[in-house]
Amino acid sequence: MRSVVIGAHLRREDVEPLATAIACGDLWLSGVGVAGDQPLGDRDLLLRVADVRAKLLDRATFIAIRYGFAATPAEAAAKCAEHAPRWRRVLEANRDNVEMTVKVLSAEPKARPDHRAFTKGADYLRALRASAAEADPKFRDAVSSLGEHRWTHRDGRSLECALLVPRAGVERIREAAERLKNEFAAVAFLLSGPWPLEVFADHE
């Protein structure tokens, strides 16, 4: 039976019995069973995976695998084997860390380039980069000062900052976000999390 693979975990007990534990080297992958005829876009499956993912994070930090990878246990283990040694190092270094996300709506949205107008992929990527949203530099600095971070340009309307936060520091980030709401009343932003290691999945 195929499973939708949710993440990579240090210990088997981090996974079971919430999800199926699939051995991958000395790591464990978490999986949720999917029937042969069930499409990955199925609403119930999406919600079930989202629910299990949240419960797994409550238990222990893991490396998130993007939704869409469904495989038998043997296929999943084979596909992930090359990553396992690095994932183990990342997980050991970030056992007590989670991610939080600050999503910022740009005050001046930019039009996204039409990919059909480009004949070269590199030109399109350059135009895409030029069309990326920007935020108030002072707000960016204030968010960046909250801790280890990575900014990502999402699209022409928004950008995002992923923060690597100790589990014990989640409340501190929430309180800081409340202060930022008052300090930067004109900036529309959303703080969310905690999340598993997503943007920092390569963090060593």
Place this chain on the structure above:
Amino acid sequence: MSDEQDLSLLETLDHLLDRGVVIAGDAVISIGDVDLLYLGLNIVLANVDAVIRTGRK
């Protein structure tokens, strides 16, 4: 479902579908010469929309 719950669900699905290590991204873009990455997103977005509608019932 409240706006806050809507937002929380959307954010959760956004992270599920668009974050983390990509193991099988090519599963979405491997059919013919159609821009299936984009098509895939459309399919998913339609599904998210269905999730929200169902949640409101």
